[in-house]
Amino acid sequence: MIESVPPAPRARMPWGGTAAVAIFCAEWRSGFRSGWFVALVTMPMVLFVLFGATVHGHLRGGLPVAAMLMVSFTCFGVVNQAIFAVGVAAAEQRGSGWLRRLRVSAMPMWSFFGGKVLLGFAAATVVLAGNAVLARCVGVGLPLGHLLRLWVVVLFGVVCLAPFGFALAYWVRPGAAGVIGNLVFLPLSYTSGFMTPVSGLPAPVAALSPYLPTLHWGNLAWAAIATQGQAADFGVRSPGHPWQDVAIVLAWALAAAVLATLGWRRDRDRDRIRG
Amino acid sequence: MKPMAVLCGVSRCFRGTTAVDSVDLVLRPGEIVALLGPNGAGKSTLFDMLLGLRNPSAGTVSVFGMPPTARRARARMGAMLQDTTGPAGLTVGETVRLTQRLYPRVAPAGELLRTVDLDGLTGRRVGELSGGERQRLSLALALTGRPDLLVLDEPTAALDVAGRRRLLRAIRRLAAQDRSILLATHDLREAQEVADRVVVLHHGRKIADGTTAEIVGAVGVRRVQLRAAIRGEELANHGGVRSVSRTPDGRFDLLTTDPEGLLRTLVTAGHRIADLTVVDADLESAFVALTGEEAA
Numbered sequence: 177m178i179e180s181v182p183p184a185p186r187a188r189m190p191w192g193g194t195a196a197v198a199i200f201c202a203e204w205r206s207g208f209r210s211g212w213f214v215a216l217v218t219m220p221m222v223l224f225v226l227f228g229a230t231v232h233g234h235l236r237g238g239l240p241v242a243a244m245l246m247v248s249f250t251c252f253g254v255v256n257q258a259i260f261a262v263g264v265a266a267a268e269q270r271g272s273g274w275l276r277r278l279r280v281s282a283m284p285m286w287s288f289f290g291g292k293v294l295l296g297f298a299a300a301t302v303v304l305a306g307n308a309v310l311a312r313c314v315g316v317g318l319p320l321g322h323l324l325r326l327w328v329v330v331l332f333g334v335v336c337l338a339p340f341g342f343a344l345a346y347w348v349r350p351g352a353a354g355v356i357g358n359l360v361f362l363p364l365s366y367t368s369g370f371m372t373p374v375s376g377l378p379a380p381v382a383a384l385s386p387y388l389p390t391l392h393w394g395n396l397a398w399a400a401i402a403t404q405g406q407a408a409d410f411g412v413r414s415p416g417h418p419w420q421d422v423a424i425v426l427a428w429a430l431a432a433a434v435l436a437t438l439g440w441r442r443d444r445d446r447d448r449i450r451g
Numbered sequence: 452m453k454p455m456a457v458l459c460g461v462s463r464c465f466r467g468t469t470a471v472d473s474v475d476l477v478l479r480p481g482e483i484v485a486l487l488g489p490n491g492a493g494k495s496t497l498f499d500m501l502l503g504l505r506n507p508s509a510g511t512v513s514v515f516g517m518p519p520t521a522r523r524a525r526a527r528m529g530a531m532l533q534d535t536t537g538p539a540g541l542t543v544g545e546t547v548r549l550t551q552r553l554y555p556r557v558a559p560a561g562e563l564l565r566t567v568d569l570d571g572l573t574g575r576r577v578g579e580l581s582g583g584e585r586q587r588l589s590l591a592l593a594l595t596g597r598p599d600l601l602v603l604d605e606p607t608a609a610l611d612v613a614g615r616r617r618l619l620r621a622i623r624r625l626a627a628q629d630r631s632i633l634l635a636t637h638d639l640r641e642a643q644e645v646a647d648r649v650v651v652l653h654h655g656r657k658i659a660d661g662t663t664a665e666i667v668g669a670v671g672v673r674r675v676q677l678r679a680a681i682r683g684e685e686l687a688n689h690g691g692v693r694s695v696s697r698t699p700d701g702r703f704d705l706l707t708t709d710p711e712g713l714l715r716t717l718v719t720a721g722h723r724i725a726d727l728t729v730v731d732a733d734l735e736s737a738f739v740a741l742t743g744e745e746a747a
Contacts, residue, residue: 188555189522189523189526189555190552190553190554190555194552195552195553198549198552198553199549201549202538202541202545202546202549203538205540205541205545206538206539206540206541207540208540209540209576210539210540269538272539273532273533274537274538276504276532277530277532277537277592278553279503279504280502280503280504280525280528280530280532281525281550281553281554281596282522282525282526282553282554282555282596283553284522444504444505445505445506
């Protein structure tokens with residue numbers, strides 16, 4: 177048996193988290209320079225200003241309707257990030273060969289996924305903070321405790337929705353990712369009540385809502401600032417206890433993660449003869 | 452010398468087609484190995500298996516004594532791949548610095564960019580680079596982790612003459628530092644110029660492995676160019692003739708193992724021969740004789 181070259185003097189392998197942070201910083205910088213990322217981050221704020229901030233009315237207990245709409249459009253923004261900043265962007269990077277280059281580097285692949293999740297965290301935080309400031313500008317202020325609770329739910333959403341983005345990235349042809357992303361995102365957001373409360377959806381559409389992970393995650397977000405009664409007044413349809421929503425979201429996230437892993441393996445082992 | 456990488460009986464099949472068929476390959480320190488073969492010969496598939504991007508259907512791949520997918524193995528390898536560009540919104544300098552964060556030991560960014568002659572373009576965005584500049588950036592990224600084993604897939608494609616010379620000089624310098632270098636190329640002159648050893652793949656099989664002189668000597672062909680009033684098919688039928696083509700000036704260009712016998716046959720048959728040259732074969736001639744195909 178031929179022995180291999182003795183290993184090089186042990187240099188410490190960089191922690192995968194360092195690589196994840198480096199990926200996040202690079203994606204953040206690249207995204208903002210490209211402009212599309214700015215659009216993704218600001219769109220939920222623009223939509224809130226146009227369709228939510230000026231809505232008058234209060235729910236029982238004095239909670240402004242505009243506050244609930246602020247949550248809706250923040251959720252819209254988080255789903256937007258998961259599909260486009262994570263999914264479509266990763267699909268395009270797959271097509272450009274960048275992911276292939278990362279695979280042959282010394283970086284563990286989880287660092288790439290981790291970097292994308294960090295990007296989601298940062299973008300979602302910007303969206304939430306922006307919407308909260310805009311809400312305050314129109315006299316709809318929320319207690320800090322409510323905002324912090326909402327922020328935790330938003331970060332939970334980023335983690336659970338990222339696998340859907342990765343599944344999209346690895347199952348869809350890079351050139352078609354943008355179109356598929358829109359076909360997934362818009363119906364998902366609409367049917368989950370992020371554009372109009374679920375109670376206001378056409379009956380056939382509303383009937384689909386309970387089966388969607390985004391609806392259940394949205395229930396958690398609305399519950400972060402509203403009581404059950406207030407949420408019901410707004411048109412939220414919850415199965416009951418918030419832990420049921422958590423369980424459903426986690427189950428969907430797990431299924432998406434399995435699908436993403438299978439897609440990653442399929443891409444890795446793609447039967448494509450190359451000269 | 453103990454090898455850097457060992458591929459032992461490696462095969463890869465795709466839906467009934469064998470892309471790589473029982474290839475053995477050893478890469479030693481300080482050696483530049485050129486991997487040649489027509490399109491579809493299996494070069495890129497072999498690269499993929501060496502880099503851990505694809506699992507072999509049979510055989511084993513060992514890099515520094517480890518599977519190529521091991522993080523420590525990848526930390527000592529550098530790969531210059533085709534069509535792998537960084538995020539378009541990042542600058543050249545930022546892409547190099549990002550790659551530096553991925554390796555345990557790295558070369559300074561300034562040194563890397565000077566090596567590939569991109570030090571004047573540090574602030575240029577990747578999306579704005581020309582094809583040759585992207586190629587050079589790809590080499591810089593491959594060198595970032597101070598690799599002991601460097602895998603280059605057609606490194607001089609899209610480079611101009613000066614760029615090609617610079618790159619080949621850089622490759623020789625790296626080999627002088629005991630790095631092992633495997634490069635795939637369609638340019639036989641380049642392989643002859645820079646490689647210590649040449650490996651030829653054809654239909655997934657290794658059909659030659661040795662120095663240029665060994666391969667040319669083993670094939671035993673010589674190049675005969677002549678003008679004669681005869682059909683090419685008649686020449687091709689002569690025993691020993693491996694290929695028949697035309698030179699730009701219209702002469703027959705033959706590779707044959709028996710030039711004397713060929714000429715005797717033509718003279719005996721009464722053919723008038725003009726503008727005759729007989730030269731020793733080079734790597735290109737040997738390649739054509741081995742594969743029956745012109746180098747791309």
